[in-house]
Amino acid sequence: MLKINDLKVKIDDGAEILKGLSLEISKGEIHAIMGPNGSGKSTTSNVLAGKPGYEVTNGSIQFLGEDFNQLTPDERVVQGLFLAFQYPVEIQGVTNTNFLRTSINSVLKARGEGKMSPGEFLTKLKTKANELGISSDMLKRSVNFGFSGGEKKRNEILQMAMLEPKLAILDETDSGLDIDALKVVSSGVNSLRSTERSFLVITHYQRLLNYILPDFVHIMVQGKIVKSGAADLALYVEKNGYSEFLS
């Protein structure tokens, strides 16, 4: 599904952040990337989502056989990518419901499918919001505006549940969450697991991976993956730290 090959990326002011990243994710798999601060984890998710301000100097990103690097952020969503933000943005003056409706209808339109009927949309929204404990008041409020840290992260998962992506990237979704919120968010993610859907979970701590069990764990240091393994690699890192991977 996703194939990253020897990717080198620098930020616009010149510093190279990714220094030869390679990663392959197949259908239905859950991959986790762990690593110390500044190793390039968030850059990886930003570059995959097409955030401006980065320059790919080498290598390629292929998603379902398509060269991702040529696509705008919204086109990538149309292809089936979703990024849950580490810091979801507050948008005063745009209600959560309108935002989700515009988002879904934009994606459907770009895929050449018809708009979702208002009834169908609201039913789906209500069901998904209930599962995540999102009140109807939160849906009427401006996007993330005045939301707590936990509410913002649940709102990200709601957007993911509505958009039903093929590949979802969770960028430090656990940061700033207490244990109860972490459980709600994780069960939201787990309910979306399927043989057709893949996840890339980016995190500092192993804690999240207790709830979202990965198939593969990668250790990222200084802009590339230095070790890959199964779920138990996360436990090993939790116990021993990253120091042995820092050269």
Place this chain on the structure above:
Amino acid sequence: MDNNRLQLSKDLISNLSTEKNESCEWLAKIRKTSEKRFLNHGIPLAFDEEWRLSSPDHFNKVSLCSSGENHEKAPSPFEKLKKISIVFLDGVFSKDSSDNLRANGIEVTMLDEVVTDSYHWSKDIFGKIEKNSQIISKRPLAILNTAFAQSGVLIEVTDNIEVPIELKYVCTKNNSGCLIRNVVRVCSGNKITLIEHFEGNGWSNICTELWAEKKAIVEHFRFKYLSRDSCSNTFLFVCLQEKSELRSSALSLGAGHSRNETHISLDGEESQCSISGASYLGEGKTLDDDTVSVHHLKPNCKSRQVFKKVQRASSVGVFQGKIRVEREAQKTDGYQTSRAILLDQTGKFLAKPELEIFADDVSCSHGSVSGAIDEETLFYLQSRGIDETLAKNILILAFLSEVFEEISDSNIKDLILSFTEKHLKL
């Protein structure tokens, strides 16, 4: 005054003098003194303090041709609103296009119908609030209006009027134009909702004087949907008596050169006003200017100003906001904010907030910010599948909607919001 300014001022009024209707003595007298006042002030020139940020050239080029031709009707947000419409076509009252103006609690007279020399209530107001406004800022083109406007409407409100009154000004052609003067008196404890609606082309100078008596409430909304070639100068002069309230809001979605001058006198204790405006004009060298002055004369009054502008492709947005608090006006609460989004490198926003405070127990704040659309927010919308153009328009609406929140009439608020959504193709 220098000779050049005097000559230019004389040239300007030489086009206008011939059209005067002098059948009402008191009106003729006010007009005559105002003509003198105008010549004393002279026309505005680019180096005048009030005009440093936006050139007066277009506003000085008086053109009063009337074509009276049919024009293509523009879409209106108020189409489905229950209202009483008073329509001026190229500056002339159009009975055919207007609604029946007979309603309980309201007396409507056309300015050119005031022919008798007997007393008319508007005599005590006409030109007075305009003249008082000159103490705070010079507005010679408003004096011009007092001296030369031949048409307009005089509205006296003696009850709570639930149905909004729409004053619709339509200029049909590029070279058509109008000078219109309205006077409104809202009697004690009564309420009116007044919509001023601008449509079409041409040149216009339209002034409304509004007198709100004790505990009166005035809701005012100005909507401009004019062509790129238009030049529109509006004046709103309000005098608020004890415990009366003005809530004025505006939206400009089209104009070539537009200047809205507002002056509020808080002349009664515990009176309050909120003035707001949102604008998003077309591309090209458009000018959108809001020049506001609020004069706190009595204690315990509140004023609030919220202005938001979106500028693009060489367009210029100007906000000049002055709050003067006289020594007597203790416990004044004044607030002012103006913000602009610059969509590209060529759009400009120029702001001049001014506070003149002579009382020592007041709370006054002001702020002005301009900047580009936030990249992070734009990316967030795009990362939910919304393309860049749509995402920007969503953010423009979100930005302007803070002003819509200032509209207290919920019907008008909803209509304005959905009209703007359509305008932005949302």
